[in-house]
Amino acid sequence: MLTPPGTTPAAASDTGRRNRTLQLLRTDPARPWRPTEIAAALKIGHYRSFCAQLGQWARDGMLHRVGRGLYTLNPAWANA
Numbered sequence: 001m002l003t004p005p006g007t008t009p010a011a012a013s014d015t016g017r018r019n020r021t022l023q024l025l026r027t028d029p030a031r032p033w034r035p036t037e038i039a040a041a042l043k044i045g046h047y048r049s050f051c052a053q054l055g056q057w058a059r060d061g062m063l064h065r066v067g068r069g070l071y072t073l074n075p076a077w078a079n080a
Contacts, residue, residue, distance in 0.1 A: 017044070017053065022062075025073040032070040 019043050025033060038047045044050045053066045058065045 015048075017042070018057070018062075021054075021057075022073070022077065023069075025062075026078060029040070029073040029075065029078040032066050032072055038071075052056055 003047050021038060024038060025031075030038060035047070035054055038044075038054070039047050039050050054063055054067055054071055055065070057063045058071060062074055066072050
């Protein structure tokens with residue numbers, strides 16, 4: 001996999017994971033999603049690290065944590 005200059009493979013991987021997650025959540029932005037559903041749909045093997053990533057995205061404002069283990073897409077990101 002080629003990465004843009006100045007980025008690490010891990011950073012490129014995180015960006016790809018974020019974009020794939022956004023694409024999935026945009027299919028039904030108001031729906032509460034469980035991390036297990038997202039991980040299964042995107043074929044993400046490292047479930048626990050993915051849960052930590054979802055928490056970080058919620059703190060960053062990309063997602064809303066609407067309950068224990070439930071996330072929705074922040075409406076500002078629905079068409080971004």
